[in-house]
Amino acid sequence: MTTTVNLEPISGPSAWRGDELAKSTEWIYHLSDAELAELETVGRRFVADDPDLRTVTAADYPIPACARLNEESARQLDSGRGFLLVRGLKTQEYGDTLAGAIFFILGLHLGKPIGQNQMGDLLDHVVATSNKTMDDEGALPSRVRDRLPFHSDSSDVVALMCLRGAKEGGASSLVSGTTIYNEILRRRPDLAPLLFEPFHWDWRRQDPDSPEMTYDSPIISYVDGIFSMYAGNSMIFSAQEYPGVPPLTDDQVELLHLFDEISQEPGLPIDMDFQPGDVQWLLNYAALHSRTSYDDYAEPERRRHLLRLWLRRDVGRPMVDRFGKHVVVMGEPSTPVKSGGRFRIAEAVQVNDDWGN
Template identity: 30%
Template sequence: MSTGENRTEVFRSPITDRAAWNAESIGGKAGVTYALDAAELSAIARLLERTRHRATYDLAKSDFETPELQRCFASICHEIMHGTGVVLVSGVTPEAFEPADFERIFWGFGLRFGTPAVQSAAHNRIGHVRNEKENPRNRGYMSDRELGFHSDAFEVIGLMCVQNAPSGGLTHIVSSLAVHNELLKHAPHVLDALYEGYPYATAERTVSSRPVTDYSIPVFSRVGQTVSSMCVDTYMRMAADKLGVTFPPDLDEGLQRFFDTCARKDLLLEFLLDPGEILLLNNFTTVHSRTKFEDSDTQRRHLLRLWLKVADGRPVVPALLARGTDYEDLCQRG
């Protein structure tokens, strides 16, 4: 893959579709919530009983097809792919369902929107986001520290809360397309470097024969009139270190402007995921972060995570898909 395939012309007009939202227009947590009704919850309960004799990973998309959930799945899919890119599903509570069933419910929802990707060398397709004593690669999702704004490796990200922390662990989401609009308005000169992008050096690549990607991943890119994003600044800076070169000053300024804009309260969607709630994000139109949290002896923050590959998804440059493909290939070899 050549860098030229991924470097596109800067989109110089304001992005006006619904994915370019701000804190007011999206309406807070309530504005992104799809509340499951009684019929939908009853259908989920029946699906659980019908599939209980089978392992979670053995279940297919067809196992979660039922007329009562058609409207739900269609509405959520449209919102993720063609709307704001953010949906929070509520109604699956510890009072209504056993927390032991959350993983199966989450898997069923994920299969309706994409194919779950491998997330680790153990070939896990459901990740566990929690503070682990054993964290040899210092992975952020296995820590209790604050995680800055970033993009994950696949098109749709799913998180389901099993248990929140006694304190901290707030979720932050920003429309990266709204950030693009603000940069176009206030600092248009930084967009060229952000569209150029930079190679990545991921945690998985550090133990491979190719620790740095041989292609650049742009922060912003376009296919026709469709703008998309991907940004993990730590991987870009690690790549420069691995290559023994100075990080480009214009990209450094662009990233600082990007993250300063992400932190603006007028753009930021902030909330706490409650047990049983499922959050689905379009990774190509949003970036997300998490505040530091503290566990206690009796309460430990625990989220489930899905990375979903979407067939015929958003039109994007090759690098945005290659990052996920590379990640999964490295995990499967590990």
């Protein structure tokens, strides 16, 4: 394994710009009639069988008609631009349980779902359950309406399914980690090497029951010619509040501010307005994600509601030691810290309004 600090621009399909991608629809996969029919049929069987989400496997619910869909999804995640939007599911006709079942089946064919909260839920929700903002103590990014900074999640793949969109706003925003790096290298080559050095990250604000306050990871891994990024600068800055965490240097602070500035520059991100039924696959090491702020409908049943999966996807991607949220072992769902997990599909698609309030 060869680990290097690469101070040359990185090319390839992961080095995209949003303004260029937005001119085409190459990043959208439209389901065929055969694929749609198969997913609806298998999804209904999943609902009728009511399997335990912790033990069900892809082999239990084969989808041979979706072979091309699975191949294209895997190709874009593993060696392409790092994301794909799948369109065509009729979730407004299905109801949330069938929609969630189809989403979970698709996830099983791309990876292994892992727990997302202290209860061990494998299917989680992005929905505002209160009027908190990100400035409020204990606010969860998935449960507020604020704009979010670009960041990586705690998994190999993060997937979203849109059940209902917002009244206004709430676009999903993605930006290429490779393009951010290339821009930093072009503008401030003196700061770029710092991306390969470890930073302290706030573990406690991500996981209230974490055994330690922080963990450490570099922002960039470059091993055997494979580029990976792990980002979320707000977690680096908030880690500074804990005793014993070394203070950031002036250069590190300047780098982090430059990183955020570049990630938000017009033309770099791509914004997509989710339609009901849209499914977005994203490799956390290739692209960062965010969303714009949004307004909800007054009726609770019409509020913006996305389902979310975190997947472990073992594609042999080489990365430096202790990269990303390495303190979380991705594999078998960990024993929940708290009871109340929902491991049957009809329960899992229901929002826990107490969570995140």
